[in-house]
Amino acid sequence: MNIQSILAVTDLSAHGLRTVVRAANIAAAHGALLKIMYAPAAFAGPADADAAGGLGAVCLEVAERFGILVKKIDDTRGRLDGAAHEAQWCDLMVIGDEPDRSLAAFFRGQPAEQLVRAAQRPVLVxxxxxRAGGYGRILVAVDLMEESRPLVDLACAFDGQSDIELFHAFTPMHEGKLRYADVSAHVIDAYRHACARHARERMLWLSDASIARRNRVVSSIGRGDPARQAAVQQQYSKADLLVVGKRRRCALMDFLFGSVALRVLRWSTGDVLVVPHCALTARQGQHAAALAQRGAA
Structure with a gap:
C-alpha cells in the first residue's frame, strides 16, 4: 500500500489523541504526510471554540515526537462532510470508534460507514x-474472489513487520436446499467437503500471490457467517488489525441487506481497516501497468 498522506480525525480528548498516535506511527513507517483534523466525538454535538489552538499544539507535539511532516487542517466546524471531502486527497483516513447513537445514524449508518461511502478511501477505525508501535498480527478477511488478491497485497504492505493471516468463512449455499429436497446425509457431507476443499485451494492461491511475504503468511478457514466468524477469529488469533474489503453499494442496500464489512466493524473489538472496492480496483490497475512496463523494458 503506497501511503503518501494520512488524515487523522480527533476530538482532542485522551481517546481521540490515541487515534492521532496510531496515524503518526503509520505515517512514520511509510514516510507519509500526516494531516490532523478536529471533529467532535462521532461528529455530533457543537464544535469546541478552542479547537484551533488545541489542534495546533497537537500538531507541533506529534511532528517533534515522531519526526514526520504534520499539517493542521484549519476547518474546525467538525462536520462529517468536511472530513469526507478532505479524505479524498489522502491515501488513508484514521478515526476513532465513538458511536453515534442518534436516530439519524440508525438510517444513515455510523460515521465510519458514512465516510467509507462518501470518501471512497480506506478507513482505519x-x-x-x-503506544506499542505497529501491528503485531494482521488478519485479512477474504472472499476468494479476484479482488482478494490486491487486498492481501495491501495488507502485506500496510505494515512490513506484521505477521499476516488470511481468513475465509464459508457457508455451503445450497446445503439448505439439499436438506429440503431430502437428499441423503452422505451426499450433503460430500458437498460440504467439496466446498471446504475449494476454499483451501483458493486460500493457497491467495497466499502464493504475495511472494515476498509467503513465509510469513498463514491461512485459516471457518464455517458460518463471514462477518461474525472474522470477528471471532480476530479475538482467537489475537490479531491487532482486521482488514476487510467493501463492495460499492448504496446506503439503502447496506441498510436492507447488510454488508460484511460494516457488520465486521460492529462486532470487532480491535482495529479494523475497511478498504472500498474502488481502491482495490485502482491498485489492480497500477499493478497491471507496472507489469506491462516491466515486460516492455
Whole structure:
C-alpha cells in the first residue's frame, strides 16, 4: 500500500489523541504526510471554540515526537462532510470508534460507514492503544474472489513487520436446499467437503500471490457467517488489525441487506481497516501497468 498522506480525525480528548498516535506511527513507517483534523466525538454535538489552538499544539507535539511532516487542517466546524471531502486527497483516513447513537445514524449508518461511502478511501477505525508501535498480527478477511488478491497485497504492505493471516468463512449455499429436497446425509457431507476443499485451494492461491511475504503468511478457514466468524477469529488469533474489503453499494442496500464489512466493524473489538472496492480496483490497475512496463523494458 503506497501511503503518501494520512488524515487523522480527533476530538482532542485522551481517546481521540490515541487515534492521532496510531496515524503518526503509520505515517512514520511509510514516510507519509500526516494531516490532523478536529471533529467532535462521532461528529455530533457543537464544535469546541478552542479547537484551533488545541489542534495546533497537537500538531507541533506529534511532528517533534515522531519526526514526520504534520499539517493542521484549519476547518474546525467538525462536520462529517468536511472530513469526507478532505479524505479524498489522502491515501488513508484514521478515526476513532465513538458511536453515534442518534436516530439519524440508525438510517444513515455510523460515521465510519458514512465516510467509507462518501470518501471512497480506506478507513482505519482505531480502537487499540498505539503506544506499542505497529501491528503485531494482521488478519485479512477474504472472499476468494479476484479482488482478494490486491487486498492481501495491501495488507502485506500496510505494515512490513506484521505477521499476516488470511481468513475465509464459508457457508455451503445450497446445503439448505439439499436438506429440503431430502437428499441423503452422505451426499450433503460430500458437498460440504467439496466446498471446504475449494476454499483451501483458493486460500493457497491467495497466499502464493504475495511472494515476498509467503513465509510469513498463514491461512485459516471457518464455517458460518463471514462477518461474525472474522470477528471471532480476530479475538482467537489475537490479531491487532482486521482488514476487510467493501463492495460499492448504496446506503439503502447496506441498510436492507447488510454488508460484511460494516457488520465486521460492529462486532470487532480491535482495529479494523475497511478498504472500498474502488481502491482495490485502482491498485489492480497500477499493478497491471507496472507489469506491462516491466515486460516492455
Amino acid at each position: 482505531a480502537r487499540l492503544d498505539a
